[in-house]
Structure formats: C-alpha cells, structure tokens
Amino acid sequence: MDNQKRQLILAIESSADETSAAVIENGNRILSLSTATQIASHRRFGGIVPEVASRHHLEWINLVIDHALQEAKITNPKQQLSAVAATYGPGLVGSLLVGLMAGKTLALTYDLPFIGVNHLIGHLQAAIFNQEIKYPALGLLVSGGHTQMVWIKSPNQFQLIGQTLDDAAGEAFDKIGRVLNLDYPAGQKLAELSSQGTANISLPKVVTSNPYDFSFSGLKSAMINYLHTSEQNNQAIIVADCAASFQKAVVEEIIERVQLVLADQKFKNAQQFLLGGGVAANQLLREQLSDLLVKRSISFNPTPIKLTGDNAAMIGAAAQLKLNKNQFDNLDLNAEPRLNFVEISQSL
Ligand code: KG4
Ligand code: ZN
Numbered sequence: 001m002d003n004q005k006r007q008l009i010l011a012i013e014s015s016a017d018e019t020s021a022a023v024i025e026n027g028n029r030i031l032s033l034s035t036a037t038q039i040a041s042h043r044r045f046g047g048i049v050p051e052v053a054s055r056h057h058l059e060w061i062n063l064v065i066d067h068a069l070q071e072a073k074i075t076n077p078k079q080q081l082s083a084v085a086a087t088y089g090p091g092l093v094g095s096l097l098v099g100l101m102a103g104k105t106l107a108l109t110y111d112l113p114f115i116g117v118n119h120l121i122g123h124l125q126a127a128i129f130n131q132e133i134k135y136p137a138l139g140l141l142v143s144g145g146h147t148q149m150v151w152i153k154s155p156n157q158f159q160l161i162g163q164t165l166d167d168a169a170g171e172a173f174d175k176i177g178r179v180l181n182l183d184y185p186a187g188q189k190l191a192e193l194s195s196q197g198t199a200n201i202s203l204p205k206v207v208t209s210n211p212y213d214f215s216f217s218g219l220k221s222a223m224i225n226y227l228h229t230s231e232q233n234n235q236a237i238i239v240a241d242c243a244a245s246f247q248k249a250v251v252e253e254i255i256e257r258v259q260l261v262l263a264d265q266k267f268k269n270a271q272q273f274l275l276g277g278g279v280a281a282n283q284l285l286r287e288q289l290s291d292l293l294v295k296r297s298i299s300f301n302p303t304p305i306k307l308t309g310d311n312a313a314m315i316g317a318a319a320q321l322k323l324n325k326n327q328f329d330n331l332d333l334n335a336e337p338r339l340n341f342v343e344i345s346q347s348l
Pocket of ligand 2: 119123143144277278309310
C-alpha cells in the first residue's frame with residue numbers, strides 16, 4: 001500500500017443480528033462506526049429468528065450507512081472512498097443478502113471497487129484496532145457461531161488448525177444461560193454472575209481425536225445433568241456457582257487447546273496471538289491467555305472489548321487486506337452462509 005495515500009473504505013456488516021456500517025482509514029483507524037442491534041427483538045425467542053433479523057436489517061441498513069458516511073464527513077463517496085466492502089459469509093443468508101446488496105449497489109452507483117469480506121477474518125483482523133498485527137500469527141476466534149484456531153502465515157493466508165466439533169463457545173454460554181434463566185445472549189451476564197460465585201461443580205474434561213479441535217457439548221450436558229439431579233434431590237442450586245463452574249470449564253477447555261498448539265513446533269515462530277469474536281470479551285479468558293502467552297514470550301493482541309461483537313469496523317479492517325492486493329470482487333458475488341477460511345491456500 002502507498003503509505004502516503006489515505007485509503008478510506010465504507011464497510012457493511014449484517015451477517016447476524018447487528019446492522020452496522022463504518023468508514024475505516026488505512027485498515028486500522030475508525031472514522032465512524034454506526035451499529036443498530038436487534039438483541040431486544042430476539043430476546044423473547046431466546047435466540048435469533050432469521051426472518052425477523054432480515055426485516056430489521058432492511059429497516060436499518062440505509063440509516064446506519066448514511067450515519068457512518070456523515071460522521072466520517074464523506075460528502076463525495078466517489079472521490080473520497082477507495083472501495084465499498086460488505087460481509088458475504090458466513091451467517092444467515094437473508095441477513096447477509098441485505099448488507100451485501102447494499103454494498104454492491106453503492107459500489108455500482110459510485111463506480112467504486114467492491115470487496116466481499118469473510119466475517120471470520122473480520123473478527124481476527126479486529127485485533128489491529130488494539131495494535132499492529134505481526135506475522136506469522138496464531139488466531140483464536142471465539143464467538144456465538146464459531147470457535148476456531150487459525151494459523152495466519154501472512155496477511156492474506158489463513159489456515160484452520162482446529163475448530164469446534166459441536167457448539168461454539170458463545171453458543172454453549174448462551175444455552176447454559178438459558179437453562180439458568182438468563183436473558184439471551186447470556187455470555188456477558190453469565191460472566192458477571194461468575195464473579196459472585198465459586199467454581200465448585202466439577203465438569204468432565206473433553207477429549208477430541210484432533211487435539212486442536214474443541215468440543216463444548218459434553219460440558220453443557222454435564223451441567224444440565226447436574227441441575228436436573230440437584231432438582232430431583234431437592235438440593236439448592238446456587239446459580240452463581242453454576243455460572244462460575246461452567247465459565248471455568250469452558251475457559252479451561254480453550255486454554256488447554258492453546259497450550260497444545262503453542263507447544264507444536266510448526267507454530268514456534270508465531271510472533272503474535274490474536275483473539276477475536278464475542279467471547280473474546282470474557283475477562284477470565286483474556287487473563288488466562290495473557291498469563292500463558294507472557295510465559296511463552298508471545299505478544300498477546302486481543303481485540304478491544306468494544307469491538308469483539310459483530311461490527312462493520314472489523315469488516316473494513318479485513319477489506320483493507322484485499323484492497324492492499326487489489327483483490328476486488330465482481331458484483332455477482334453471492335452470500336455464502338457456510339463460508340469458512342477459504343482464503344487458505346498453502347500447507348503449513
Ligand atoms: O461475535 P459475536 O457478537 O457474534 C457471532 O459472530 O457469533 O458473538 C456473540 C457471542 C454470544 O454467544 C455471547 O453470549 C458471547 O459472544 N459473549 C460472551 C461475552 N460477551 C459476549 N461470552 C462470554 N463472556 C462474555 N463476556
Ligand atoms: Zn461474529
């Protein structure tokens with residue numbers, strides 16, 4: 001990238017229940033970020049209802065885009081912007097299509113290049129708003145839909161090392177939160193409750209055939225069994241203790257996988273460890289990762305807490321990686337609800 005040139009990207013995110021637009025300068029500076037959240041709408045259903053989500057995106061998309069452009073003082077998009085970017089996967093197809101169509105239409109209208117962004121890369125690239133990313137890097141993405149460990153050899157090379165075989169970490173928090181009568185999404189509330197409780201309920205260790213894969217459904221079943229058994233035996237259930245025990249077990253499950261990866265010679269030249277996704281807001285996880293990485297002398301680069309959830313700033317940051325290589329997409333790019341790290345091309 002020409003360092004002298006100020007490159008501005010208008011980025012759009014609509015893969016799940018946040019409608020978000022941002023203007024990002026040179027991939028690492030947020031000029032504006034406007035996000036409309038639908039959480040309150042979905043809460044009564046205990047999770048995202050896809051049709052409701054797409055309808056909300058339609059209502060909000062133009063408003064968040066206008067707001068983001070105004071706040072960034074973009075009066076002449078064709079002149080001032082270098083590209084328009086939008087998430088094209090993974091996510092809910094109806095939700096993705098709203099942001100993707102808006103992004104492609106604006107690119108066509110203003111005759112700007114269009115960049116389709118992988119939401120997963122966005123979550124990891126969000127660490128750049130904490131500090132510059134050094135390569136090769138290890139990345140841990142923990143969200144409501146994903147739990148993945150990734151080897152990032154260089155800015156555009158993502159290789160999946162391990163992933164969850166069942167629930168994502170955030171999904172497990174949300175499901176246990178529901179059983180404990182916490183509002184959706186329960187991760188943050190469960191974490192807050194945990195600080196008032198004691199992790200005194202023992203939950204099983206998880207074994208996966210690929211040691212770098214994760215699994216949370218066994219922990220979830222064990223927690224549910226504990227609650228049922230306690231109820232049947234008329235034993236008092238201390239919700240804060242349940243939350244603390246479950247949080248500890250999930251964080252341990254993640255930390256153990258990270259320890260194994262760090263011990264692997266293939267990743268010994270990792271310069272940095274990136275953390276992203278909604279669950280990256282979890283303080284216990286951040287603290288334990290930080291302690292572990294200090295011991296291994298690997299620099300820890302976690303996404304700033306405010307940008308761990310879904311947002312368009314991370315999409316702008318990831319789009320810059322493609323803009324740097326003039327990797328643009330055609331306007332027939334379709335939504336890919338099951339998109340993974342397709343950019344991976346090489347072996348380790
Ligand atoms: O990244 P995100 O906003 O959406 C997806 O792409 O999935 O992640 C949302 C997830 C939810 O499951 C939510 O419960 C969880 O992140 N979460 C947390 C915390 N804050 C949000 N989980 C644990 N501790 C938190 N502090
Ligand atoms: Zn996400």
